[in-house]
Amino acid sequence: MTITDIRTATKRDLAEEAMRHSWFPVARSVDLDTPQRATLLGVDLVVYRDKSGRVAVSDRRCPHRGADLSQGEVHERSIGCPYHGWEFASENGACVRVPSLADQSKIPPKAAIRNYPAVERFGQVWTVLEDPIRELYDPEEWQGVDLEWAAADPIDSPVGVAVSIENFRDVAHFPFVHKVSMGPTPEVVEPLQVQRDGLEVWMDRPLNAGTGEWAGDGNCMMRYHCGAPGFASITYHYEDLGRRVVAGFPSPISYEHVTIFWGVANEVGFKGASLEENLRLEEIVYLEDVPIVENVVPREVPWDADYQEFSVPADMFTLNYRRSFMELMNLAKGQADVAASA
Structure with missing residues (x-):
């Protein structure tokens, strides 16, 4: 779609328009x-x-x-x-x-x-389908880090981009969805230290590896990052091993249906699990999410408030992601305003 009358555009219209101008x-x-x-x-x-x-x-x-x-x-x-x-x-x-x-x-x-x-x-x-309103993602935490990437098999998911990113960045669902991959994890979420700068959101959080599939490399510090509309990553920084990454990029087939492109990366010289092993571990996490997320209602974030939702402090990261996406919508609106007045 392309907005033809900015005066009557809904937030859903603006979300679609913003994605047409995004990578x-x-x-x-x-x-x-x-x-x-x-x-x-x-x-x-x-x-x-x-x-x-x-x-x-x-x-x-x-x-x-x-x-x-x-x-x-x-x-x-x-x-x-x-x-x-x-x-x-x-x-x-x-x-x-x-x-x-x-x-x-x-x-x-x-x-x-x-x-x-x-x-x-x-x-x-x-x-990108139309003139981009943001640059292609280039996370600052990867600057100067020599990463070796492995692209995973894409995953089909019948939900929208924002629902997918929120799932990737939500931390309160771990005890209920990721019992196998993460093992027992606390249900109570500590106060989250979230930072947002325009279209980007970050959070640093320690990983207690516990007894799940993730336990092999031990504890580390995680940097959560997402960018509107469709970038989400975790950079795991192990003091003695180096860094590894998992990143997801849901790509909209339509407004309410994505292909999840994703991959993992190890810093060259990483002393922990191999790239292949990290791909296997992270795939377990993704596949645990799919049957839950595909039944979420609505299938995309209700930008026009046509569904009632409630939030708590554990949602702080995803709420900031929504703010970043709304900022992207405002950029799309401004671009449409300029085009309409030309």
């Missing part, structure tokens, strides 16, 4: 040996790496007769349609070859597919 992952880098299908906020995409090494994100539909370009053949600097072989440049989406034409100068001048920005980061390919 989301649409494929894992390790999967680009073949073209990948993706859908971002209802827009059908193809993600591929051409034979020169360029990563491209483009509209999936061929403008000739509507074939699916994700079934096509990748060339040196283009992708070819599987139906009639029309080729579209990975650089800008322009049609560069029509095999049935004897004279290639006769290619219809407007024949093209839309290309979108494509950036590889954290083992994922990221894109």
Whole structure:
């Protein structure tokens, strides 16, 4: 969607608009040996790496007769349609070859597919549908840290981006949802020390490893971080072992349905569990969450207050995330205001 009348826009409208102007992952880098299908906020995409090494994100539909370009053949600097072989440049989406034409100068001048920005980061390919209102995530706590990433298998989840991020950053559900992965944990949540700066929210919290699957590397300090709309991470800092990371990036297929792209990273030289073992442990946590979160009502945060909710001090982090998301909505509103007055 694109807001056509800012005066009548609901907060849900603004949330959708803000996400159209925000970066989301649409494929894992390790999967680009073949073209990948993706859908971002209802827009059908193809993600591929051409034979020169360029990563491209483009509209999936061929403008000739509507074939699916994700079934096509990748060339040196283009992708070819599987139906009639029309080729579209990975650089800008322009049609560069029509095999049935004897004279290639006769290619219809407007024949093209839309290309979108494509950036590889954290083992994922990221894109944005409209001019971005925020930069792609680049957490300050990872600056100067040499991290080795492993991108996990994406997880389908029939809820919205904000519900997903709140689940990742909520700490009061651990005793009830993560009994296997974390073992027994206290039900009472201590006062949370939360900081917010614009679109970013942080919290430092000690990890008592306990007796769960996480116990292997012992205690450490955790830095929780999230950024509106769709970034959440924990950086585990072990005094004697180094640092490791888990990060989740829910990507909206639609307003109330995400693909959870996620991964783990170890600082090069990390002396604790291997990257593969940390991926296994964190996957247990994610898969414990899924059957609970997929039945949350409503499926996205009720920005327009059409559902009643109550909060307590244990919700301090997620409440600050909501404030950061609302700030992003205000930025989207300002951008729409400017466009409407132009």
